[in-house]
Amino acid sequence: MGEKIKSSGKLYFHYLSVALRSAMQYKTSFFLMVIGRFLLFFNGILGVYFMFSRFGHVKGYTFGEVLLCFSIIQMDFALAECIGSGFATFASIVRQGEFDRVLLRPRSTILQVLGSQFRIDRIGLIFQAIFMFAYGIIISPVDWTFGRVMTVFSMLLGGTTLFISFFLLRAAFTFFTLEGLELVNILTYGAQEHGKYPVDIYGKKMMKFCTYVIPYTLIQYYPLQYLLGRTDQWYYGVYPLCAVYFLLVCYGMWRFGMRHYQSAGS
C-alpha cells in the first residue's frame, strides 16, 4: 500500500514536470494567459467595488468582508482548475478518444486524468486572489485569532475539494452524454461567479438549496460567519472539511460512469 502511494506520487510529479516543460515551450502565450487571467478577475472586483461605492454595504457586509469571501472562493476555484483541469475539460478527452489511451495504461484512471493537464496559467488568478485577500485583511476589522487563521485554511482545503468534486461529477456525466453538460456548469462556474457574495444575500431558499442539495454553504457561508466574528461557534470553521464526503460521492459516480463507457463504447 505504502509502496503504491509512493509510486503514484512520483508519477504525479512526473506528469507535473512534463506539463511545466510543455507550457514553457510557449512562453509568450503562457505569460499572456497569466496576465489575461489576472485582469479577468480584476473585472469582477471592479464590478463589486462599483456596487459598493454606490450602495455602501449589502445585508450588513462591507466591501472588505465581501473581498475576503470573494478572494477565498476565487482561490479555491483557481486551485481546483489548476489541479483538476483534466476533469474540467474531460469532454474533449473523451471526444478525441484519448480516454481509450488512459484505459490502456496500467494505472488508476483518476491519476492519469489528473496528470493529463495542469492549468498552470491559473497562477495569475491565484496571485490576484492573494492580493485581494491581503487588501481585504487591511480594510476589514477582523481579529485574527489562531482559530480564524485555521478557518481560512480549512475554507481553502474544503472549497478546492468541493470544486474538484464538481469537475469530477461533470466528467462522470460525460460518459453518458457529451451534450447537456452545461447544466453542471452552474455548480462550477456559477458557484465561482455568484460565490463572491456570502450565500445569505440570495435569500433563504437559496441558503437551503446550497446547504442540502449541494454543500456549498459549508465551505462559504458558515465558516465565513466565524471568520468575520458574527458567531462564536468555532466548529463552523471545521464545516468545510465535510466536502470530502461529497468528493467520495462524486467518485462513486465516476466509477459508475466508467463502467457504462466500457459497455457502451464511444
Add this chain to the structure above:
Amino acid sequence: MKKYKTYFSFFRIRFNMGLQYRVAAVSGAATQLLWGLMECLVFMAFQKSAPEAYPMAVSATVSYVWLREAFFSAFTTWNADQDIFDSIVNGGIAYELCRPVSIYHMWFAKTTASRAAGAGLRCVPLLAVACVLPQPFRLSLPASPTHFILFIITLFLGLGVTVAFCMFTYILAFFTISPQGLRMLLTSMIDFLSGAIIPLPFMPDGVRGIVELLPFAGMFNVPLLIYSGELAGAAMYRSIGMQCFWLVTLVILGRVLCKAAERKIVVQGG
C-alpha cells in the same frame, strides 16, 4: 445577387448545425435561467440595503438580466468562432482564400450566423419562462410599442457592432502567434465596458459618461435599456446614432486591416 446567396448558404449551414444539439440547447437554457435568477437576487439584495442609491427601476434591472441571458450567445465576445481561429493557426485559411468570396464578408456572415442561431434557439424558451415567473422576477413588457420596435432594430445593430469587433480578434490572430492570451485581454476588457459585469447605469457617473461613448456600449446595453424605457427621448436617439457610427467605423477599419492581413499571408505563403 449570387454573391449574397453564397453568404446566405453559409448562414444556413451554421444555423442547422446549431439546431442539431437539442439537449445542449435545453440544458443551456436551464443554466441561464438559474444564472439569471442569481443575478436578480444580487441586485435585489443591494436594492434592499440602500434603496435610495438604486439607479433604475428594479423591474428594469430584471428585464435587463433576462434579455441579456436570452441573447447572451449573440453578444459574448469570448464565444468567437473557433473554426475560424483554427483555420488561421493551422493554415486551413489557404482554402478559404481560394474561394471567390471576400474573407471579411464570409467571416462576417459565418459569425453572425452562428451567433444568431445560438441566440435564436436559446432566447425562445428562456423568454417564455421569464414571462411567467412569479413577481418580482417576471420579465415585464416593453415600455411602449415604439420602444419595442427600436429594441429590435438596435438589437441587430448591436449584433453588427459585436461581430465587427470579433472580426478584429480574428485579424489579430494573423499577426500574433498566440491569439489566446490577447483574446483573453480583449474579452475581459469588453466584458466590463459593455456592461456584462454590471449594467452601465450602476457605474459611477464619471466612468459611465466615458464608457457610453465607446463602441462597447452599443453592443447590448443600448437595446436592453431601450426595451424597459430606461433609455428614452433624446438620449435614446443619441445612443442609436452612436451605434450606427461605430458599426460603420468598425467595419471600414476591419476591412482595411483584413486586406493587410491577406497580403501578409500571400507574401509569407501562409
Add this chain to the structure above:
Amino acid sequence: MITMEHVCKSYRVAKRNAGMREACKALFRRETEVIQALSDVSFTIQDGEMVGYIGPNGAGKSSTIKILSGILTPESGSCLVDGRIPWKNRTEHVRQIGVVFGQRSQLWWDVPVIDSFELLKDIYAIPSYEYQNNMEELTELLHLQELLKMPTRQLSLGQRMRCEIAASLLHSPKILFLDEPTIGLDAVSKLAVREFVMRLNQEHKTTVILTTHDMQDIEALTKRIILIGRGRVLMDGTLEDMRRLAAEHGQAAEASDQNGESLERIVAGLYQKLDIL
C-alpha cells in the same frame, strides 16, 4: 494465447438527418438505431503468431481490438487473453499488451520524445535494467538516436510512427496490437516499420495482431488473415485461401497475378461480392 468465442456487440446511435426541417424535428424527438458491430465472432490466436485482421471501414475491426485490449466489454460471448478476461482486472491486463493507433499519438506533444519515454517508464513501472535494454534495442532497430531529443510535434509522420511503436514496446509486452501502423507513411518508413515488426515477431516471439487497409503490409508480414465484414468473420486462413475465395467469386483472371496491387483489387472485389461494404 488469445481466444474469442461467440462475441457479440452492438451500439445504439442517434440518427441525424440533413435539412432544416429534420433538424427542427430532432429537437423534439430523436430516432436511434442499433448497429450490430460484432455478431458471433470466434477465433483463436496462438502465442507468437502474426495475424492480419482486415475488412472494410466499419466492419468491426476496432471493436474487436477494443475488446481484446480491455477497453470495451462485449454483450455476450467469452474472451480470454493469456488466461485473463481483458475487461476484468484492467491494469493487470494492459501491462502485458502494447497498442499502436496509427491515427492517434500517445506521445506528449510538446516535450522531447525521450521525456515521453521516461514518463512511460514510470507509468508502467518498468524496472531500470529492462528499460535500459529495451531502449538500446529499440533505438538501434528503429533508428531513433536523432529523434529522441526532438519534441514530438516536430517529427514527420514516419519518424513519429517509429517512436510510437517504440513507446508501445518499452514495457516488453507479449502481445502487440497494431491499428493501421503504416497509414500515411512514405515508402521508406513503411518498409522500416514492416521490417521491424517482422523482426520483433521472430526474435521476441511477440504475438502481433495487425489491422490495415494496406494489402502490402499483409503480404509482407502475415501468414494468416482474418477477414471480417458486417461484424462477422467471413474467412480465417492464409493468403492462398483468400485468393481461392476470390476465385470462387469469379475473380480467377486476376488471381494469378502475384503483386500487391492486384491483391488490393482482389480484396476490393471480395468486399463487393460478399456485400460487406
